[in-house]
Amino acid sequence: MTALDIVALVLLGGGAVFGAMRGFVHEALSLIAWVLAVMAVTFFHTPVMNALAAPIGSVSGAAVAAVVLLFGGTFVVGRLLASALGKRTRQSVLGPVDRVLGFGFGFVKGLILAALLFLLATLVIDTVRGGPAHRPDWMRKARTYSLMSATSRAMVDYMNQRRGALRASDNSAAAR
Numbered sequence: 639m640t641a642l643d644i645v646a647l648v649l650l651g652g653g654a655v656f657g658a659m660r661g662f663v664h665e666a667l668s669l670i671a672w673v674l675a676v677m678a679v680t681f682f683h684t685p686v687m688n689a690l691a692a693p694i695g696s697v698s699g700a701a702v703a704a705v706v707l708l709f710g711g712t713f714v715v716g717r718l719l720a721s722a723l724g725k726r727t728r729q730s731v732l733g734p735v736d737r738v739l740g741f742g743f744g745f746v747k748g749l750i751l752a753a754l755l756f757l758l759a760t761l762v763i764d765t766v767r768g769g770p771a772h773r774p775d776w777m778r779k780a781r782t783y784s785l786m787s788a789t790s791r792a793m794v795d796y797m798n799q800r801r802g803a804l805r806a807s808d809n810s811a812a813a814r
Contacts, residue, residue, distance in 0.1 A: 639781070642776060642783060643780045645755070646786060649749075649752040650745055650748040653746075653747045653748020653749070653751065654748060658738070658740050659737075659740075661727055661733070662737075662738075663723055663724045664721065664724025670720075671715075671717050671719075671720055672716075674713075675709045679708045682704075683705065686707065686708055690703050749785075749789060753793055756787070763777065
């Protein structure tokens with residue numbers, strides 16, 4: 639077992655255990671809280687910043703305060719709601735199902751985190767050592783190497799497809 643295997647197993651196992659402890663409802667609603675917080679900043683930053691500019695006295699200070707208020711407020715409310723609903727679900731008849739689904743959700747989150755760290759590590763190692771052929775043995779001989787490589791490749795391919803679709807829609811909109 640290599641260092642890559644240990645890190646991957648800790649991330650996958652840790653994500654799964656924490657997911658089971660928190661349950662699927664808590665995990666899913668926590669993720670939704672993040673999304674809603676980002677959306678709140680995206681859609682309401684300018685009006686809130688303009689409203690705060692006069693009382694704060696500087697535009698940059700108002701911009702920071704708007705992000706903190708919008709993101710922080712939305713995120714805290716979302717997390718409190720997720721915690722309350724997750725606790726009720728875990729204590730209900732659906733508790734065991736919630737925990738099993740939470741285990742799977744946490745495992746997937748751990749896999750995504752492990753794959754992102756693998757991508758970062760391969761980027762650094764390939765840049766320093768001169769390509770994939772020169773990766774160290776602890777990476778190439780890891781039992782989880784094929785899983786990390788396939789997951790990372792799928793993530794990169796998905797992002798490239800999304801980027802290509804966005805370019806195509808931008809080009810068609812510009813041509814009109």
